[in-house]
Amino acid sequence: MSPRDDPHDGVLIVDDDSGFRAVVEELLQACGYEVVCAENGAVALDLLRSGLRPSIILLDLMMPEINGWEFLALKRREPALADIPVAILSGVDALEAKAATLDVCALLKKPIDLDALLAVVAKTR
Numbered sequence: 547m548s549p550r551d552d553p554h555d556g557v558l559i560v561d562d563d564s565g566f567r568a569v570v571e572e573l574l575q576a577c578g579y580e581v582v583c584a585e586n587g588a589v590a591l592d593l594l595r596s597g598l599r600p601s602i603i604l605l606d607l608m609m610p611e612i613n614g615w616e617f618l619a620l621k622r623r624e625p626a627l628a629d630i631p632v633a634i635l636s637g638v639d640a641l642e643a644k645a646a647t648l649d650v651c652a653l654l655k656k657p658i659d660l661d662a663l664l665a666v667v668a669k670t671r
Contacts, residue, residue, distance in 0.1 A: 556580045557667060558598065560590040560617065561606035561635065566656075570604065570635075573660060574667065587612030591620060594627050602651070602670040604663075607636040618648060633666050 557579050561567050564585070571581045582598060584590035588611040590603070607614030614634065621627045633652035634641070641653060652666040 556582065556598075556600040558590060558593065558600040558603045559583045560585075560587060560603060560609070560614070562586055562609040563606070566606075570658070570663070573664070577664060577667075579667065586610055587614060587617030587620070590617060594621070594630070595624075600630065602667055603630055603632045604635050604667075605632050605650075607634060607638050607641075618650075622649065631670050633663075635663070 557574050559567050559570055559574075559581060561570075561583075562585050567583045567585075571583055574581050582593060582600065584593060586609040587605075590605075591612065605614045605617060612620070614636070618632065621630070621632070631651040632649075633654060634648060634650050635654050635656060635658055637656035641655070651670070654662055654666065
C-alpha cells in the first residue's frame, strides 16, 4: 500500500519489535489485507502525513522516538488523521484502567490473541 492509495482494507502496524511486526504483517496479508509497517510513531506520522489512509492503525505504546502515547496525542490534533481508528497492541500492565482515556477502538494485550486481532481489524474493513 503506497501513501497515495486509499484502500478500505489497509492496515498500518506501528511497533518497534520487528519480529512482532513481521508475524502480524504475514497473518494480515494471508487474510487479504494490505499492510504497511512503521517502527515507531515518528515513521507512522510521516506515512500518514504523506497521504497513507489505512482503515485501522495497530499501535504499540512502548517505542523509541515517538511512543504510542505521543503518537495518539499528535494524531488527535490533526483533523485529517483524527478519525482513523486505532487499536492498541501492548504489553503495558494495568492498561485497561487507562483505556477509556485513550480514544481507541480496541485494546489487545500482548501476547496477542490472533483471532481477537483479526476480529478487530475486520470491523474496520
